[in-house]
Amino acid sequence: MSREDYEIVIGLEVHAELSTKTKIFCSCPTEFGGEPNTHTCPVCMAMPGALPVLNEKVVEYAVKAGLATNCEIARNSKNDRKNYFYPDLPKSYQISQFDMPLCEKGYVEIEDENGEKKKIGITRIHIEEDAGKLNHNEFGGGSLVDLNRAGVPLIETVSEPDIRSSKEAENYLRKLKSIFEYIEVSDCKMQEGSFRADVNVSVRKKGASEFGTRTEMKNMSSFRSIVRAIEYEADRQIDVIEEGGKIEQETLRWDDVSGKTFSMRDKEDAQDYRYFPDPDLVAIKLSDEYIENIKNNLPELPESRKARYMSELGLSEKDSNLLTASKHLSNMFEKASAICKNHKLVSNWLLSDISRILNEKEIEADQIPFTAEQLAKMITLIEKGTISSAIAKKVVEELFENPKDPEEIIKEKGWIQISDEGAIKEVVQKIIQANPQSVADFKAGKDKAVGFLVGQAMKETKGKANPQMLNKMFIEELKK
Amino acid sequence: MEITELTVHELKEKLANKELTITEITKAYADRIEEKEKDIGAFVTILKEDAMKKAQEIEEKVKANEIKGDLSGIPIGIKDNICTKGIATTCSSKMLENFVSPYDATVMEKVNNENMINFGKLNMDEFAMGGSTEYSAFHVTKNPWNLNKVPGGSSGGVAAAVAAGMVPWALGSDTGGSIRQPASFCGVVGMKPTYGLVSRYGLVAFASSLDQIGPITKDVEDCAMLLNVITGHDEKDSTSENREKVDYTLSLKNDVKGMKIGIPKEFYGEGISEEVKQKLEEAIQKYKELGAEVEEFSLDIANYALATYYIIACAEASSNLGRFDGIRYGYRTPNYENLKDIYKNSRTEAFGNEVKRRIILGTYVLSSGYYDAYYKKAQQVRTLVQAKFDEAFSKYDVILTPTAPTTAFNIGEKKANPLEMYLADICTVSVNIAGLPGISIPCGLDKEGMPIGMQLIGQKFSEETLLNVAYTFEQAVKFRENYKPEFKNI
Numbered sequence: 001m002s003r004e005d006y007e008i009v010i011g012l013e014v015h016a017e018l019s020t021k022t023k024i025f026c027s028c029p030t031e032f033g034g035e036p037n038t039h040t041c042p043v044c045m046a047m048p049g050a051l052p053v054l055n056e057k058v059v060e061y062a063v064k065a066g067l068a069t070n071c072e073i074a075r076n077s078k079n080d081r082k083n084y085f086y087p088d089l090p091k092s093y094q095i096s097q098f099d100m101p102l103c104e105k106g107y108v109e110i111e112d113e114n115g116e117k118k119k120i121g122i123t124r125i126h127i128e129e130d131a132g133k134l135n136h137n138e139f140g141g142g143s144l145v146d147l148n149r150a151g152v153p154l155i156e157t158v159s160e161p162d163i164r165s166s167k168e169a170e171n172y173l174r175k176l177k178s179i180f181e182y183i184e185v186s187d188c189k190m191q192e193g194s195f196r197a198d199v200n201v202s203v204r205k206k207g208a209s210e211f212g213t214r215t216e217m218k219n220m221s222s223f224r225s226i227v228r229a230i231e232y233e234a235d236r237q238i239d240v241i242e243e244g245g246k247i248e249q250e251t252l253r254w255d256d257v258s259g260k261t262f263s264m265r266d267k268e269d270a271q272d273y274r275y276f277p278d279p280d281l282v283a284i285k286l287s288d289e290y291i292e293n294i295k296n297n298l299p300e301l302p303e304s305r306k307a308r309y310m311s312e313l314g315l316s317e318k319d320s321n322l323l324t325a326s327k328h329l330s331n332m333f334e335k336a337s338a339i340c341k342n343h344k345l346v347s348n349w350l351l352s353d354i355s356r357i358l359n360e361k362e363i364e365a366d367q368i369p370f371t372a373e374q375l376a377k378m379i380t381l382i383e384k385g386t387i388s389s390a391i392a393k394k395v396v397e398e399l400f401e402n403p404k405d406p407e408e409i410i411k412e413k414g415w416i417q418i419s420d421e422g423a424i425k426e427v428v429q430k431i432i433q434a435n436p437q438s439v440a441d442f443k444a445g446k447d448k449a450v451g452f453l454v455g456q457a458m459k460e461t462k463g464k465a466n467p468q469m470l471n472k473m474f475i476e477e478l479k480k
Numbered sequence: 481m482e483i484t485e486l487t488v489h490e491l492k493e494k495l496a497n498k499e500l501t502i503t504e505i506t507k508a509y510a511d512r513i514e515e516k517e518k519d520i521g522a523f524v525t526i527l528k529e530d531a532m533k534k535a536q537e538i539e540e541k542v543k544a545n546e547i548k549g550d551l552s553g554i555p556i557g558i559k560d561n562i563c564t565k566g567i568a569t570t571c572s573s574k575m576l577e578n579f580v581s582p583y584d585a586t587v588m589e590k591v592n593n594e595n596m597i598n599f600g601k602l603n604m605d606e607f608a609m610g611g612s613t614e615y616s617a618f619h620v621t622k623n624p625w626n627l628n629k630v631p632g633g634s635s636g637g638v639a640a641a642v643a644a645g646m647v648p649w650a651l652g653s654d655t656g657g658s659i660r661q662p663a664s665f666c667g668v669v670g671m672k673p674t675y676g677l678v679s680r681y682g683l684v685a686f687a688s689s690l691d692q693i694g695p696i697t698k699d700v701e702d703c704a705m706l707l708n709v710i711t712g713h714d715e716k717d718s719t720s721e722n723r724e725k726v727d728y729t730l731s732l733k734n735d736v737k738g739m740k741i742g743i744p745k746e747f748y749g750e751g752i753s754e755e756v757k758q759k760l761e762e763a764i765q766k767y768k769e770l771g772a773e774v775e776e777f778s779l780d781i782a783n784y785a786l787a788t789y790y791i792i793a794c795a796e797a798s799s800n801l802g803r804f805d806g807i808r809y810g811y812r813t814p815n816y817e818n819l820k821d822i823y824k825n826s827r828t829e830a831f832g833n834e835v836k837r838r839i840i841l842g843t844y845v846l847s848s849g850y851y852d853a854y855y856k857k858a859q860q861v862r863t864l865v866q867a868k869f870d871e872a873f874s875k876y877d878v879i880l881t882p883t884a885p886t887t888a889f890n891i892g893e894k895k896a897n898p899l900e901m902y903l904a905d906i907c908t909v910s911v912n913i914a915g916l917p918g919i920s921i922p923c924g925l926d927k928e929g930m931p932i933g934m935q936l937i938g939q940k941f942s943e944e945t946l947l948n949v950a951y952t953f954e955q956a957v958k959f960r961e962n963y964k965p966e967f968k969n970i
Contacts, residue, residue, distance in 0.1 A: 042582060042583045045808065046803045046808070047563075047583065047809075048563065048685075048804075049563045049581070049680075049683050049684045050681070050682070051680060051681050051717050051718065052718070053715065053717075053718050054718065081799050083802060083846075085802065087805075087807050091802065091803050092799075092802025093799050093802055145807065274799070274843065274847060274848075274851075275846075276795060276799070276846055276851075278688075279687075279688035279689035279719075280688050281718050282718050282719060
């Protein structure tokens with residue numbers, strides 16, 4: 001049998017750090033960074049006798065996330081202890097939720113491989129606390145524990161095993177990320193680990209009714225790695241089965257450098273977490289009114305923004321999709337359009353050159369270094385004819401390297417477009433003299449020759465000549 | 481009378497009418513500790529010098545009218561599982577032998593706000609697990625009534641220190657009887673308040689859903705006064721109740737006419753010593769004389785409550801004590817090559833046998849495959865126990881039982897038999913299981929001259945009723961006026 005005879009089944013558990021100001025069970029700041037162990041107190045250091053008190057904002061944010069992903073919100077919920085020993089876990093238990101999560105039975109809509117709409121089920125969303133961080137001493141001599149992150153609130157979103165390809169997995173993750181960003185419950189900064197996924201992969205023969213045995217890859221925080229890891233792991237599993245082997249249920253580690261997965265621990269030493277209700281905390285009871293109130297105050301979600309772009313701005317479905325996929329991109333679009341009043345041009349630039357550079361740099365829209373104001377200024381400069389598109393491309397590159405007012409950039413770099421008729425004419429005449437063959441071609445009816453000549457003129461002026469003026473003047477001169 | 485024999489309300493009066501000064505009182509207690517501590521061994525940490533210094537400071541401030549407060553300068557002792565900033569908090573465990581808390585427990589803040597003088601940290605069974613204080617990792621505490629007997633536990637150091645006059649009152653903690661049983665063994669008053677009445681913030685957790693801090697005092701009036709200090713909502717403890725503050729001393733009416741007292745016959749059955757039963761009968765008689773209506777009824781929960789208690793308490797303890805892992809504070813083994821060694825050897829070397837026994841038991845009952853049969857079942861029984869008590873309190877104002885099945889036993893007598901030790905909690909644990917308030921007051925001596933305690937149980941937040949019923953008996957019987965410990969070796 002070949003790879004085509006198999007179906008990949010993927011389930012994702014996403015951990016998103018909530019952007020509350022304070023931790024989930026104490027009033028320490030959640031801020032990223034800071035000297036080790038400075039954002040700590042007796043509670044998050046698990047000093048003897050210290051007690052947790054649930055941050056109400058955490059519940060509110062989790063309910064928001066649940067509502068935005070079509071979940072049912074539990075009126076009665078509780079916190080449970082998950083017991084295990086690890087140096088980054090100061091209490092030797094993590095306060096999480098076991099059998100009564102805040103949100104259950106939701107879904108998000110994504111596009112599948114063929115661009116068709118598909119619902120991915122969400123089993124549950126629950127609240128829990130993050131662990132600290134171990135800093136491994138590169139010179140040997142052990143590891144140091146930093147508890148700044150201990151107690152930072154997380155929501156864990158568990159999907160149904162509805163995902164069938166690495167592409168769908170990526171689409172689902174991007175969708176979830178954008179929803180959380182839109183409703184402002186998490187900044188989803190993957191590079192800081194505030195949006196990360198445990199990836200469960202299994203394969204089965206197409207048409208089979210039972211799932212295959214799954215393996216899990218933990219704590220993955222880049223779309224590229226996740227896609228590669230799924231592809232690799234699915235191939236590996238198919239190979240094992242094709243060779244008559246059996247898949248072991250185990251936890252794997254994805255190594256980005258070698259592009260392979262490695263076994264971390266197998267089912268044999270599976271931990272018994274001894275979940276039980278945390279007696280230090282009281283039951284979480286939510287009223288219908290409380291939930292209704294959050295529902296009524298949810299910010300605009302990507303779906304409705306997309307609909308608005310299509311109906312009000314006349315953007316294509318494809319462009320609207322791309323723009324709204326990230327709240328940061330969409331916000332930049334709205335802000336820049338509002339300033340320069342040319343949403344079409346803003347959209348084009350965001351989806352072409354800017355997206356291309358983001359891809360090349362492997363960064364996300366939230367890491368765009370320049371502001372919407374700077375982008376709008378550049379669009380205005382194009383519209384006024386101060387710079388050509390060719391120059392604008394260079395301006396965008398420069399904005400990524402050295403973000404500042406585009407007007408200053410073009411002044412400093414001497415990139416102001418030549419729109420002076422005398423100067424353009426001079427260039428045109430020079431190029432005509434140097435390219436007699438093209439002139440002859442034009443006269444023989446080959447209109448394309450003009451394009452070549454314009455290109456030569458742009459080269460001569462290092463892209464600064466106004467291309468529309470060049471085009472017009474070449475035709476005039478050649479027709480003489 | 482000696483200064484150290486006075487109650488706090490008596491000290492307060494003498495301070496008010498200038499018969500005594502704060503430094504005189506402090507000096508008297510420092511001398512008393514000097515004299516008696518070598519026999520009793522109630523303390524883990526003694527703060528005599530600190531106390532004298534603080535006494536002078538407070539005295540000056542009071543003179544200068546900079547501070548007020550009726551309890552300024554009153555000495556106090558603190559069980560060594562209540563966190564005290566800058567002072568060792570050991571839980572009488574090798575695990576925390578050198579641990580100094582970076583913060584004060586909420587009750588400590590309240591005590592300090594009253595400008596009381598902390599004389600030191602008091603010995604206990606390791607992590608409050610035990611009923612004799614013999615499981616302290618440091619030393620045995622002796623019963624002031626007979627130095628060959630245990631003071632009870634786990635707040636044995638607390639009860640012994642108060643009984644011996646080394647502090648006028650002290651704070652203990654009670655998870656299954658750890659205040660009431662030692663109070664009974666040492667002939668003093670001990671109260672476990674309703675769960676949620678006193679903040680647990682800063683009490684090193686043994687079993688979070690059962691633990692409660694409470695007073696051990698010489699008499700009921702002092703108990704009411706110390707309760708006034710430590711109660712109140714604390715936003716740092718989610719399980720602390722937000723209730724209006726009351727002045728418990730106002731509840732001491734010395735009148736029980738028409739009160740309905742229930743006598744659960746199961747608490748007077750097998751395993752309860754004849755002498756204890758007899759003194760309780762006398763107490764019942766006394767209440768009748770005082771005008772209370774006394775009635776026997778059936779409360780068939782004691783045996784279930786004990787099993788339920790040991791499952792829930794151990795389950796919670798197994799998780800609560802996970803933080804003692806040798807990583808951030810406390811004991812770390814010198815013998816390790818890897819992470820697993822640090823955990824295993826630190827905990828093996830620094831926890832005593834009783835603590836290990838309970839961690840193992842608790843881990844077992846929470847394990848997958850056993851959870852439903854033990855932990856879940858225990859929680860269901862817990863609900864039943866609560867319902868049985870609710871039913872009883874629809875008929876009675878208070879319930880009267882022995883505090884412990886026997887008087888204080890000999891040192892070493894039960895140490896090797898944990899099950900027998902667990903049975904010593906049989907009268908007290910159901911109160912914790914149901915989250916109710918309970919108070920133990922002395923009601924007589926046995927033939928050996930050891931105190932016998934009786935327990936009054938009330939419904940949730942009925943501390944005022946309990947205190948009044950206890951007070952009325954105390955005023956009628958005058959135990960403290962008639963008997964005092966003699967520090968004998970019998």
